[in-house]
Amino acid sequence: LKKEGIKLCKKILEEASLASVESFLRCGISFNSWKIGPGIGEIYFTDSDEYRALTQATFIELWKKGLIYEAERVNNFCPGCGTTIADAEVVYEEKPTLFNYIKFKVKETGEDIVIGTTRPELLCSCAIILFNPSDDRYKHLEGKTAIVPLYEKEVPIKAHPIADPEKGTGLVMMCSFGDLTDVRFFREMGLKPIIAIDSDGKMNENSGFLFGLSVEEAREKIIEELKKKGLLVKQERVMHRTPVCERSGHPIEFIALKEFYLKQVEFKEDMLELANQLNFFAPQSRQILIDWINSISIDWPISRRRVYATEIPLWYCKSCGEAILPEPGKYYQPWNEPAPVEKCPKCGSKEFVGEERVFDTWFDSSITPLYILGWNRSGGIFDKVKRCSLRPQGKEIIRTWLYYTLLKCYLLTGERIFDDVWVNFHIVDEKGYKMSKSRGNVIKPEELLDRFGAEPVRLWAAVEGDITKTDFKCSFERISGAAKTITKLWNVARFISIFDKCDKPEELCMLDKWILQELNRLIKLARKSYGKYDFHVPAVKLRHFLWETFASHYVELVKRRAYNSEGKFSEAEQRSAIWTLYECLRLMLLLFAPILPMISYRIYSVLFGGD
Numbered sequence: 001l002k003k004e005g006i007k008l009c010k011k012i013l014e015e016a017s018l019a020s021v022e023s024f025l026r027c028g029i030s031f032n033s034w035k036i037g038p039g040i041g042e043i044y045f046t047d048s049d050e051y052r053a054l055t056q057a058t059f060i061e062l063w064k065k066g067l068i069y070e071a072e073r074v075n076n077f078c079p080g081c082g083t084t085i086a087d088a089e090v091v092y093e094e095k096p097t098l099f100n101y102i103k104f105k106v107k108e109t110g111e112d113i114v115i116g117t118t119r120p121e122l123l124c125s126c127a128i129i130l131f132n133p134s135d136d137r138y139k140h141l142e143g144k145t146a147i148v149p150l151y152e153k154e155v156p157i158k159a160h161p162i163a164d165p166e167k168g169t170g171l172v173m174m175c176s177f178g179d180l181t182d183v184r185f186f187r188e189m190g191l192k193p194i195i196a197i198d199s200d201g202k203m204n205e206n207s208g209f210l211f212g213l214s215v216e217e218a219r220e221k222i223i224e225e226l227k228k229k230g231l232l233v234k235q236e237r238v239m240h241r242t243p244v245c246e247r248s249g250h251p252i253e254f255i256a257l258k259e260f261y262l263k264q265v266e267f268k269e270d271m272l273e274l275a276n277q278l279n280f281f282a283p284q285s286r287q288i289l290i291d292w293i294n295s296i297s298i299d300w301p302i303s304r305r306r307v308y309a310t311e312i313p314l315w316y317c318k319s320c321g322e323a324i325l326p327e328p329g330k331y332y333q334p335w336n337e338p339a340p341v342e343k344c345p346k347c348g349s350k351e352f353v354g355e356e357r358v359f360d361t362w363f364d365s366s367i368t369p370l371y372i373l374g375w376n377r378s379g380g381i382f383d384k385v386k387r388c389s390l391r392p393q394g395k396e397i398i399r400t401w402l403y404y405t406l407l408k409c410y411l412l413t414g415e416r417i418f419d420d421v422w423v424n425f426h427i428v429d430e431k432g433y434k435m436s437k438s439r440g441n442v443i444k445p446e447e448l449l450d451r452f453g454a455e456p457v458r459l460w461a462a463v464e465g466d467i468t469k470t471d472f473k474c475s476f477e478r479i480s481g482a483a484k485t486i487t488k489l490w491n492v493a494r495f496i497s498i499f500d501k502c503d504k505p506e507e508l509c510m511l512d513k514w515i516l517q518e519l520n521r522l523i524k525l526a527r528k529s530y531g532k533y534d535f536h537v538p539a540v541k542l543r544h545f546l547w548e549t550f551a552s553h554y555v556e557l558v559k560r561r562a563y564n565s566e567g568k569f570s571e572a573e574q575r576s577a578i579w580t581l582y583e584c585l586r587l588m589l590l591l592f593a594p595i596l597p598m599i600s601y602r603i604y605s606v607l608f609g610g611d
């Protein structure tokens, strides 16, 4: 079954990957090579055997450096994906939920107290009741004992600043675990957690009568039970900031599982320094990375319980449990292959069991620069160049792709792995909403390419705004507007091409000098902007130059001199006009080339020859 699953995943991924490659190709992106393969500069897949061998080699090296350890600790768990996930993969969504006011009894005084909660199914794991030290309503309860309803369990009542007097009744029950705050609170207070939810997302024996139910079912059942016994005072509909899995959207649970961790907390200062060494385009994106680094509180859990991912290259001795690492350089599937040793180096046993867990996908993706540069590979250029010049990427993966790449490459090479980071915002739908499957407003890039062609889409994207600073709305009307500029460029070129090319005259007419001077100014600006990966400013200025300065003014003024059909101008004056028309076109094509590579290449090669 596992083999079938892997085959299916591989097929789906291959189709999706090839579709992306196709879109890139049609967009006119200039990669080093369009060949798929393991060579330097060729298109690679992060699930290829070669790539996975490198991912595993980095694990082996980091293990040997003592930077990886295994620990059982409470962490984010996605019941949908069935695996532990890192903080970087958790997003927060405002979800409607019920805030339930539940009656507890105070053991010493017999009085009723009311506590509000969105997670009544966790009552069985309630460890302490808190009120704010400044909250006069509850000062008399300090040191007393509350009895948890239905479970008849005794828990202490204490003052603690974490309780918000404005929220609910001002009393809060701390359970293991409703959210990350609870996890940290238990850790700091040294409280023993009672885990009520198992790794299959079902309630376990600690939850008593809820045993075997899913979290949602358990919530309904316990509310029913509380109602029946008159213990539910009221319910309020609230919006609750819920941690959910970025990948599957399931609400996160907090479960203790044994996972491998890569050390990162002790490198926070180093990472902040790297963040400051990088050139960010736009500069304000740096802060997103810095804020993320500052927020890191635990090491990176790198093991996952999934079917399709790079296997953790480990075997264990069946009799003594010793972990066996293979030699780096090959791709290993421990669940599918014999151990790389004959007998256990510790106890001599000859029986082994392969590791079933796999890596976090970012453990693969975080070494793309090392793969690109051929780090530790014969024929690689890593030793010569040490780093990639540029990382272009989306802002939503700064805390994952960018951060993890910097971290892992730093741990392996001791340095920053890029010079420049170019961070793009997103193209949203026409109304400004993020495109998503659930909203049904996704516009596929292929659709745009089919409808408008690549060049109008590229020009539109450059003219519309600076995507390193803001989202764009996808407007078909504006994309077809961009197509008009391309038609204009084509028509201008066609007009100029009716004249025979000529050599530059000794002296240019004043008007011709003027247009070249205008264009020179534009060249300076474009050089400066392109050097900063800014395509917006040159695109806007070029478009204006083409339509207004050049076509509407200069061409209109110079037309008669270029034709010279009545012989009113000298031959030198006519030549000055024709030579300048061609020169302006040539320079405009060069300036447009980064944005309109195909049309500018086509016109250039026909009229001027060469590449």
Ligand SMILES: [Zn+2]
Pocket (backbone or CB within 6 Å): 078, 079, 080, 081, 082, 245, 246, 247, 248, 249, 250
């Ligand atoms: Zn998930």
Ligand SMILES: [Zn+2]
Pocket (backbone or CB within 6 Å): 317, 318, 319, 320, 321, 322, 344, 345, 346, 347, 348, 349
């Ligand atoms: Zn052994």
